[in-house]
Amino acid sequence: MIRCKLIEQVQADAIDAHGRIDRAVTGEVLGLGRAASCKIYLPDPRVRLEHAVIRRAEDGYLYLDAVGPVTVDGRAQTNARLAVGQTIAIGPYDFILQTLQDGSSEAVAQITLAYALRDATASDEASGARVPAGPRDSWITRRRVAWVLALAVAMLCAVLPIWHAYQPAQAAGPGAVSAALAAPGAGATVARAPAAGASAAGAGRSTAPEGLWHSARTLSLQTVDWVLTRSTRLDTFWNPGPISSAHQSIADDCRACHARPFERVADASCTQCHKNVGTHVSDPRTDRMVFQEQRCATCHKDHQGITGMRTVDAIGCVQCHADVRRHAPTTGLANISDFARDHPAFRLSVRTAAAGAQMERVVQTPTLQSDPGYSFPHDLHLAKAGIKSPDGPPATGGRVVLECASCHTLDAASVRYEPVRMDRHCQSCHRLSVDPQAPDRQVQHGKPEVVRTAIREIFASLAVDRYPVSLVTVNTLLQRPGADAPPARTLGATQWVREQTERVMVSMFERPSGECRTCHAVQRAAPVKGAPPDWTVAPVASSSHWLPHSTFSHAQHQNAACSTCHAADQSRSAADILLPDIKACQSCHTGARAEPDKVASRCESCHGFHGKPIHPSFGKSTTAATKKP
Amino acid sequence: MQHQSFLEYKRYRYLKLAVALSLGASLAYGWHRSYHFATPGGQGYGGTLMGYALGTIGALLIIWLMLLGARKRSYGAARTSVLGWLSAHVYLGVALLVVATLHTGLEFGFNLHALAYLLVLAVVLSGIYGVLLFVRLPNVITDVMGEDSVSTLTLQLGELDQQARRVALRLPDEFNSLVVDAADKTRLRGTVFDHITHATSRRCPTTLAVRRMRVLNQALKDEPARLGRELQGIMVARRAVVERIRQHYRLLARMRLWLMAHVPLSVALLCALAAHVVSVFIYW
Numbered sequence: 001m002i003r004c005k006l007i008e009q010v011q012a013d014a015i016d017a018h019g020r021i022d023r024a025v026t027g028e029v030l031g032l033g034r035a036a037s038c039k040i041y042l043p044d045p046r047v048r049l050e051h052a053v054i055r056r057a058e059d060g061y062l063y064l065d066a067v068g069p070v071t072v073d074g075r076a077q078t079n080a081r082l083a084v085g086q087t088i089a090i091g092p093y094d095f096i097l098q099t100l101q102d103g104s105s106e107a108v109a110q111i112t113l114a115y116a117l118r119d120a121t122a123s124d125e126a127s128g129a130r131v132p133a134g135p136r137d138s139w140i141t142r143r144r145v146a147w148v149l150a151l152a153v154a155m156l157c158a159v160l161p162i163w164h165a166y167q168p169a170q171a172a173g174p175g176a177v178s179a180a181l182a183a184p185g186a187g188a189t190v191a192r193a194p195a196a197g198a199s200a201a202g203a204g205r206s207t208a209p210e211g212l213w214h215s216a217r218t219l220s221l222q223t224v225d226w227v228l229t230r231s232t233r234l235d236t237f238w239n240p241g242p243i244s245s246a247h248q249s250i251a252d253d254c255r256a257c258h259a260r261p262f263e264r265v266a267d268a269s270c271t272q273c274h275k276n277v278g279t280h281v282s283d284p285r286t287d288r289m290v291f292q293e294q295r296c297a298t299c300h301k302d303h304q305g306i307t308g309m310r311t312v313d314a315i316g317c318v319q320c321h322a323d324v325r326r327h328a329p330t331t332g333l334a335n336i337s338d339f340a341r342d343h344p345a346f347r348l349s350v351r352t353a354a355a356g357a358q359m360e361r362v363v364q365t366p367t368l369q370s371d372p373g374y375s376f377p378h379d380l381h382l383a384k385a386g387i388k389s390p391d392g393p394p395a396t397g398g399r400v401v402l403e404c405a406s407c408h409t410l411d412a413a414s415v416r417y418e419p420v421r422m423d424r425h426c427q428s429c430h431r432l433s434v435d436p437q438a439p440d441r442q443v444q445h446g447k448p449e450v451v452r453t454a455i456r457e458i459f460a461s462l463a464v465d466r467y468p469v470s471l472v473t474v475n476t477l478l479q480r481p482g483a484d485a486p487p488a489r490t491l492g493a494t495q496w497v498r499e500q501t502e503r504v505m506v507s508m509f510e511r512p513s514g515e516c517r518t519c520h521a522v523q524r525a526a527p528v529k530g531a532p533p534d535w536t537v538a539p540v541a542s543s544s545h546w547l548p549h550s551t552f553s554h555a556q557h558q559n560a561a562c563s564t565c566h567a568a569d570q571s572r573s574a575a576d577i578l579l580p581d582i583k584a585c586q587s588c589h590t591g592a593r594a595e596p597d598k599v600a601s602r603c604e605s606c607h608g609f610h611g612k613p614i615h616p617s618f619g620k621s622t623t624a625a626t627k628k629p
Numbered sequence: 630m631q632h633q634s635f636l637e638y639k640r641y642r643y644l645k646l647a648v649a650l651s652l653g654a655s656l657a658y659g660w661h662r663s664y665h666f667a668t669p670g671g672q673g674y675g676g677t678l679m680g681y682a683l684g685t686i687g688a689l690l691i692i693w694l695m696l697l698g699a700r701k702r703s704y705g706a707a708r709t710s711v712l713g714w715l716s717a718h719v720y721l722g723v724a725l726l727v728v729a730t731l732h733t734g735l736e737f738g739f740n741l742h743a744l745a746y747l748l749v750l751a752v753v754l755s756g757i758y759g760v761l762l763f764v765r766l767p768n769v770i771t772d773v774m775g776e777d778s779v780s781t782l783t784l785q786l787g788e789l790d791q792q793a794r795r796v797a798l799r800l801p802d803e804f805n806s807l808v809v810d811a812a813d814k815t816r817l818r819g820t821v822f823d824h825i826t827h828a829t830s831r832r833c834p835t836t837l838a839v840r841r842m843r844v845l846n847q848a849l850k851d852e853p854a855r856l857g858r859e860l861q862g863i864m865v866a867r868r869a870v871v872e873r874i875r876q877h878y879r880l881l882a883r884m885r886l887w888l889m890a891h892v893p894l895s896v897a898l899l900c901a902l903a904a905h906v907v908s909v910f911i912y913w
Contacts, residue, residue, distance in 0.1 A: 046785055068776075075859070076866055134779075134881050135824045135878050135881050135882035136819075136820055136821070137820060138820035138821060142888060142892045142893060145889060145893035146892060146896035147896075148894075149893045149896065149897035150897050150899070152897075153897045153900040153901050153904065153905065154900045154903075157744065157904035158900070158903065158904035158907060161904075161908065165912070208827045235912070238742075238912060239738070240676075240736075240742050240909075241738055242738065248855070261912070301676070346779060384818075427708065453850065529691050
């Protein structure tokens with residue numbers, strides 16, 4: 001228990017009884033502070049709520065424990081044993097310890113504290129003026145920084161590019177700013193040197209004082225010109241992504257495509273350069289009707305990277321073709337949404353007897369045949385044991401083993417196969433020899449009149465050897481121009497050549513397994529009086545491209561054997577269509593969604609959008625009849 | 630009424646809203662990227678339908694977030710509380726980062742559009758930094774100041790100066806001039822930058838006095854030596870008070886400095902946003 005007598009001195013310097021107020025406080029501990037709970041209540045802002053505590057230790061002596069700043073006899077202390085005569089300063093209060101009775105012998109420790117407010121003016125108003133203000137703004141204020149940043153962004157990202165965007169295309173070059181700004185007010189006499197600042201500055205110095213403003217204006221305009229013409233066009237800063245490779249040359253000229261501000265890129269911008277792009281539907285009117293809402297840019301979006309323009313959207317195809325009648329009510333096309341799910345069977349471009357010379361698209365079935373107008377059994381030629389050939393080695397009994405590549409060779413683009421030609425691929429075995437006496441001389445593969453001429457020439461040369469005496473050399477110089485040689489003299493040789501020629505012609509064209517009829521259907525033409533007999537050969541009408549709407553490339557399938565897709569070794573007739581059906585394709589290819597062990601294939605994997613001819617090597621009219629012999 | 634942080638406003642109402650917005654936008658974007666409205670080359674960018682939708686949401690968010698500045702200044706608007714606005718501002722601001730990132734489709738280049746996105750990034754990150762400051766610094770300030778305030782510390786300074794003058798009277802002139810300098814020339818005021826860069830404590834007369842008195846005291850003997858030590862003790866105490874005031878102001882300055890970045894950047898962002906929208910449609 002501590003008993004404390006407090007003597008407050010009302011007037012700072014009066015230590016007489018008049019100015020004293022005594023009171024006593026008692027407690028186990030005596031708190032000093034601004035809190036109402038403190039026994040020694042010190043109402044001053046400089047004093048903490050619980051600034052210090054006077055407590056009695058176990059040895060019975062009194063100690064002062066300070067939390068806030070306390071000086072005891074002028075020294076800052078946090079813990080001190082009390083002693084008579086000490087001056088304890090807490091904030092504005094100075095306590096003088098006048099009497100002290102403590103120690104283990106005392107039941108109740110007694111102290112007397114005299115205190116006074118050191119300055120009576122501890123009110124906030126007086127001292128408030130001296131309280132320094134908190135951090136204040138420098139000249140760099142939020143508002144100023146915001147203005148600078150906003151103006152910079154607005155100028156570089158909006159004002160100057162917009163100015164560029166609205167300049168006439170030709171005027172956006174050098175001198176544009178001067179032209180745009182100076183023209184209305186500056187009058188006609190403004191000297192506009194083509195070069196930049198220096199010469200203009202010289203001109204400015206030489207002019208009269210009233211012309212100074214003029215010169216300064218000219219100079220500043222030319223400076224702006226100089227900067228603008230030497231920097232890239234600022235509206236390119238709007239470019240949202242890399243321009244495609246083909247458009248690099250116009251990459252800096254936004255208005256090459258974006259012709260009018262706030263309007264979408266029109267097709268006219270595209271067709272300026274891309275003049276020969278085919279329509280999707282062959283009939284232009286239908287095409288316009290179906291695609292009235294669409295633009296080139298609906299599918300071809302630039303600013304999507306180097307290859308962006310070329311990569312088109314297969315999902316875009318499905319958007320129409322999943323329900324194609326909704327967009328084109330008259331179409332004969334089937335709905336399709338995915339190659340794996342609902343792609344219809346292939347329709348082959350076939351020349352049928354009914355269609356005559358025209359091609360017809362026919363749904364592929366296992367029994368579908370197309371008579372090409374000649375016979376060619378693939379199975380015989382691809383027999384494992386080989387096939388007899390005049391050049392065949394004797395060891396195999398004159399047989400050679402043929403492969404697909406013996407006759408079929410890839411074209412230059414490695415996309416499709418060259419047409420098979422008699423002279424290159426067949427004639428080494430199927431010789432067109434005329435006479436055993438001249439086994440190496442063959443006629444060329446062609447129409448009857450061509451063959452007849454060739455045969456005549458062969459026999460004529462043989463006649464020179466056989467009937468030398470019958471052939472009289474006529475000195476043409478001695479003859480009248482235009483007169484025939486005397487017939488009697490050459491009758492024997494001529495007769496012989498004619499007879500031999502006609503004999504061989506009949507043999508070639510009419511013998512059932514002769515040179516011609518091995519492959520072709522031959523008919524003797526109606527006889528004409530006085531003319532030698534003639535024959536007609538059934539036209540060859542093979543299709544050069546069964547699937548002209550696809551971009552199938554053999555080169556991409558070279559890792560597969562031919563027989564994987566083409567069952568040629570079992571084909572007995574040339575009429576067999578050896579094309580694999582869609583099931584064969586689907587054994588390796590799946591739709592747009594990837595599947596294990598399958599190639600994900602989207603519409604554009606096989607099909608193009610524009611027009612029919614897909615690959616240059618397909619030629620102009622892939623569906624026209626081939627006239628190869 | 631219990632104190633409620635702006636982060637916990639109405640049981641995290643706006644946090645929930647922001648999370649819902651971010652999740653919704655992310656799911657929509659994922660669906661969009663994986664199947665629907667796929668763009669040529671499979672690239673997502675702001676020009677698809679989803680891109681336009683996300684961009685519109687982002688632009689509206691930016692405009693609304695900027696309105697906090699106006700709301701703070703309109704004291705009459707009593708229907709909504711500034712605390713609620715701040716809470717929504719913070720959470721929706723972070724959600725803006727998600728929406729804006731999805732709007733870009735992660736396609737960037739050297740252009741205005743990437744600049745606008747960078748500004749969004751800078752503004753939101755500076756905002757997050759500001760939130761961290763607002764959460765942390767009040768505790769630090771309490772640690773520094775305890776029960777004192779700047780005004781009580783100033784009173785303490787005045788007191789210490791009085792004591793010091795009284796003691797210095799009986800000491801050589803140099804002590805007096807040091808005490809007077811410390812009282813008159815110690816710099817506590819300053820701009821935000823002065824406080825951040827410790828410019829106010831550069832060549833501080835109080836610190837100088839403490840250091841100088843230590844030297845001068847060595848030449849004193851007997852009674853003056855005791856007084857010298859006492860005076861030095863007063864100056865040490867003065868220095869401690871001065872440093873506390875400065876530390877307090879430094880913390881206050883930090884709480885204002887981030888706004889020096891946040892506010893101007895967001896104004897610049899508003900300009901870039903306008904330019905972005907105009908540019909996209911001028912060259913449609």
